[in-house]
Amino acid sequence: xxxxxxxxxxxxxxxxxxxxxxxxxxxxxxxxxxxxxxxxxxxxxxxxxxxxxxxxxxxxxxxxxxxxxxxxxxxxxxxxxxxxxxxxxxxxxxxxxxxxxxxxxxxxxxxxxxxxxxxxxxxxxxxxxxxxxxxxxxxxxxxxxxxxxxxxxxxxxxxxxxxxxxxxxxxxxxxxxxxxxxxxxxxxxxxxxxxxxxxxxxxxxxxxxxxxxxxxxxxxxxxxxxxxxxxxxxxxxxxxxxxxxxxxxxxxxxxxxxxxxxxxxxxxxxxxxxxxxxxxxxxxxxxxxxxxxxxxxxxxxxxxxxxxxxxxxxxxxxxxxxxxxxxxxxxxxxxxxxxxxxxxxxxxxxxxxxxxxxxxxxxxxxxxxxxxxxxxxxxxxxxxxxxxxxxxxxxxxxxxxxxxxxxxxxxxxxxxxxxxxxxxxxxxxxxxxxxxxxxxxxxxxxxxxxx
Ligand code: ZN
Numbered sequence: 001x002x003x004x005x006x007x008x009x010x011x012x013x014x015x016x017x018x019x020x021x022x023x024x025x026x027x028x029x030x031x032x033x034x035x036x037x038x039x040x041x042x043x044x045x046x047x048x049x050x051x052x053x054x055x056x057x058x059x060x061x062x063x064x065x066x067x068x069x070x071x072x073x074x075x076x077x078x079x080x081x082x083x084x085x086x087x088x089x090x091x092x093x094x095x096x097x098x099x100x101x102x103x104x105x106x107x108x109x110x111x112x113x114x115x116x117x118x119x120x121x122x123x124x125x126x127x128x129x130x131x132x133x134x135x136x137x138x139x140x141x142x143x144x145x146x147x148x149x150x151x152x153x154x155x156x157x158x159x160x161x162x163x164x165x166x167x168x169x170x171x172x173x174x175x176x177x178x179x180x181x182x183x184x185x186x187x188x189x190x191x192x193x194x195x196x197x198x199x200x201x202x203x204x205x206x207x208x209x210x211x212x213x214x215x216x217x218x219x220x221x222x223x224x225x226x227x228x229x230x231x232x233x234x235x236x237x238x239x240x241x242x243x244x245x246x247x248x249x250x251x252x253x254x255x256x257x258x259x260x261x262x263x264x265x266x267x268x269x270x271x272x273x274x275x276x277x278x279x280x281x282x283x284x285x286x287x288x289x290x291x292x293x294x295x296x297x298x299x300x301x302x303x304x305x306x307x308x309x310x311x312x313x314x315x316x317x318x319x320x321x322x323x324x325x326x327x328x329x330x331x332x333x334x335x336x337x338x339x340x341x342x343x344x345x346x347x348x349x350x351x352x353x354x355x356x357x358x359x360x361x362x363x364x365x366x367x368x369x370x371x372x373x374x375x376x377x378x379x380x381x382x383x384x385x386x387x388x389x390x391x392x393x394x395x396x397x398x399x400x401x402x403x404x405x406x407x408x409x410x411x412x413x414x415x416x417x418x419x420x421x422x423x424x425x426x427x428x429x430x431x432x433x434x435x436x437x438x439x440x441x442x443x444x445x446x447x448x449x450x451x
Contacts, residue, residue, distance in 0.1 A: 010075070010078065011071055011074040011075035011078055012075045012078065012079060012085045012088065012089070014071040014074075014075070015068070015071045015072055015075050015088065015089065015092055015291075016088065016290055018062070018065075018067075018068050018071065019088075019092060019289065019290055019291055020289040020290075021062060022059060022062045022063060023248075023288075023289040023290075023293065024289070025055055025058050025059045025062065026059060027247050027248050028055055029052055029055040029056065029059065030245050030246070030247050031247055032048060032051055032052055032055070033052065033245065034245050034247075034253050035048075036048050036052075037239045037240070037241070037243065037255065038237045038238065038239050038253075038255060039237075049115065053111065056111065060099055060104075060107065063095060063096055063099035063100075064096070064099050064100050068092075068096060069093075069096055069100070072089055072092055072093050072096065075089055076089055084292075087291075087292055088290060088291045088292055089291075090291075091291035091292055092291040094170070095291065097154065097156060098151070098156065098167070100154070101150050101151050101153070101154035101156055102147055102150045102151075103150065106143070106146055106147065106150065109143060110143045110144075110147060110418065113136075113139055113140050113143055113418075114140065114417055114418050116136065117136045117137070117139075117140045117416050117417070117418070118413065118416050118417060120132070120133055120136040120416075121133055121136070121137075121410065121413065121416030124410060125405075125406050125410040125411070126406075128404040128405050128406035128410070129405070130386070130387050130405040130409065130410060133410065133416075134383050134384060136416075137383055137386075137415065137416070138383045140415075140416070140418050141376060141377070141383070141415075141418075141420075143418065144164070144377065144418050144420055145160060145377060145379070147163075147164075147418075148160035148161075148163040148164050148377065149163075151163035151166070158173075159173075159174055160377050160378065161174035161373075161374055161377055161378075161420075161421055162174050164377065164420050164421030165177065165421035165424065166421075167421065168297065168298040168299075168421060168422050168425050169297045169298060169299050169424070169425050169428060170296075170297055172297075172299075172424075172428075174374065177370060177424050178374075180427075180431075181363075181366065181367050181370050181371075181424065181427065184363050184364075184367060184427070185364065185367045185397065188360075188361075188363060188364055188367075189364065189396075189397055191360070192348065192350055192360055192361055192364065192398065192399075193399060195348045195360060196349070196350050196399060202343045202344060202347035202349075203340075203343070203344065204344045204347060205344070206333075206336045206337075206340040206341045206344045207262055207263060207264050207341065207344045207345065208261055208262050209261065209262075209263070209330065209332045209333060210260060210261060210332065211258075211260055211261070211263050211266075211330055211332075212260070213238075213258060213260070215329050215330055216258045216263060216266040216267070216329075216330070217236075217256075217258075217266075218329050219263070219266075219267060219325065219326060219329035219330060220236070220256060220266060220267055220270035221236060222325055222329070223267065223270065223271065223274075223322065223325065224236065224254075224270055224271075224274045226321075226325075227271070227274060227278070227308060227312070228274075228278055229254070229274045229277050229278060229281070230281055233250045233251065233252060233281055234251065234252040234253065234254065234277055234281060235252075235253050235254070236254050236255070236256060236270070236273075237253065237254075237255050237256075238255060238256060238257060239255035239256075239257065240257065241255075241257070242254075242255050242256050242257055242269045242272070242273050243255055243273070244273050244276035244277050244280065244305075246280040246283075248288060248289070249283075249285045249288035250285075252277045252280045252281050254270070254273035254274060254276065254277045255273065256269045256270045256273060257269060263326070263330060263333075264345070267313075268309050268313055268314075271308045271309045271312070271313040272305040272306070272308065272309040273305065274305075274308055275304040275305035275306065275307055275308035275309060276301060276302075276304060276305045278304060278308070279295065279300075279301055279304040279305075280295070283295070297425070297428075298422070298425035298428075298429075299424075299425040299428030299429050299432060300429075300432060301429070302425055302426055302428065302429025302430075302432075302433075303428070303429045303430075303432035303433045303436060304429075304433075305429065306429050306430050306433040307433040307436060307437055310359055310430075310433065311433055311434065311437040312451065313345075314345045314346055314359070315448065315451070316338060316342055316448075317448035317449070317451040318451055319338045319341060319342065319345075320338060321451065323336070323337075323338055323341070346358070346359070348360030348361060349361070350398040350399055350400050351398075351400065352394070352400055352402050352407045352408070352411075353407065353411055354366075354369075354411065354412065359430075361398060362426075362427075362430065363427045363430060364397045364398055365398075366423050366424060366426055366427040367397060367427075368390070368393045368394060368397055368398075369412075369423040370423060370424055371393060372386070372389055372390060372393060373415070373420050373421070373423070375389075376415075376420065377420050377421075386409050387405050387408060387409045390402070390408050390409035391408055391409075394408070
């Protein structure tokens with residue numbers, strides 16, 4: 001694996017050897033971060049934060065090492081157009097150029113502000129007090145603007161929003177998203193309104209009951225295994241906010257949480273993360289620890305989680321198979337039928353909270369955030385006006401108004417982390433999932449029967 005350090009190594013091998021070290025630092029940081037969210041006792045936080053900051057600094061130092069960019073430049077003339085090595089160099093250069101574009105002082109200031117901001121947001125949300133968070137958000141948005149301007153100055157983007165969304169969905173632009181999300185807005189708003197005005201109320205009781213953690217875990221694990229998650233190359237653990245992370249080839253971690261009176265949160269949360277996990281377990285092992293070894297974008301990643309959670313998990317065909325499995329693990333559901341369950345899994349009800357939204361309304365939650373954060377990053381809206389803008393946008397798109405800011409503008413962690421331009425990747429994932437499922441149905445023919 002230290003192929004690049006020998007004298008006989010070519011320039012591409014030198015780049016790959018350096019990349020292997022960079023990947024190992026990232027992997028070590030991922031282990032610490034996973035542990036922090038799953039097992040670490042509360043008092044471990046301060047030391048863990050310090051350790052993660054050191055690793056982040058090391059990671060950045062390695063990326064901006066002049067020897068690396070030199071090796072990439074040297075290698076450039078030696079590779080064939082259209083070759084795998086050319087792709088390695090393209091991805092390596094992209095990561096290096098982005099790391100070099102942001103001055104070290106700004107990166108450190110941003111990291112420190114982010115950590116304070118997340119704590120401030122947590123308290124402000126608990127107190128439903130926007131004024132307590134506004135100064136912190138103002139500071140953070142200022143830093144995000146500086147970061148975006150640094151990418152523009154380095155020639156890596158044309159608009160601030162382009163610079164930001166490119167971190168999550170390489171090559172995607174604000175202008176493209178405006179067309180896509182505008183279309184969805186125009187078509188979904190009247191559809192959701194018609195559903196809301198229909199007066200039909202779906203009976204969701206088939207999904208409710210009293211379910212133990214053990215029983216829900218056993219159900220979730222059996223489903224995860226049946227749809228292909230490899231427990232010899234992964235783990236499933238509890239965490240406050242479900243997520244997926246990969247330490248390296250052969251070690252993918254997914255997490256879940258559950259409600260004890262509704263099985264949907266636990267089971268669909270697991271199917272969602274299993275989708276992410278299958279994508280990570282499916283990445284070609286030959287590319288591990290190389291510039292081609294990671295997910296291509298967040299939207300593509302999300303397409304895999306949504307495909308398993310929604311297109312498979314909420315389908316009739318899946319439940320023809322899954323119902324007996326559920327009856328076995330959750331015996332109190334033994335009178336529930338597929339006919340009774342199917343509407344309960346697919347009810348469309350305009351609501352306030354994105355993470356609890358159904359498939360019909362979910363993308364409108366994203367449209368709202370996109371419209372607001374574009375204006376936020378361009379400076380077109382003042383921080384103090386955000387809560388009203390949020391409520392008016394929800395009223396217009398979904399016909400609902402939050403009773404307080406905790407259920408409104410403060411509900412998501414993303415802006416508190418300085419992650420602006422991230423939300424559209426959820427909608428891209430929804431759309432890609434549907435397109436992939438449709439294409440698979442055409443290719444396979446009897447996809448749902450086989451399910
Ligand atoms: Zn996801």
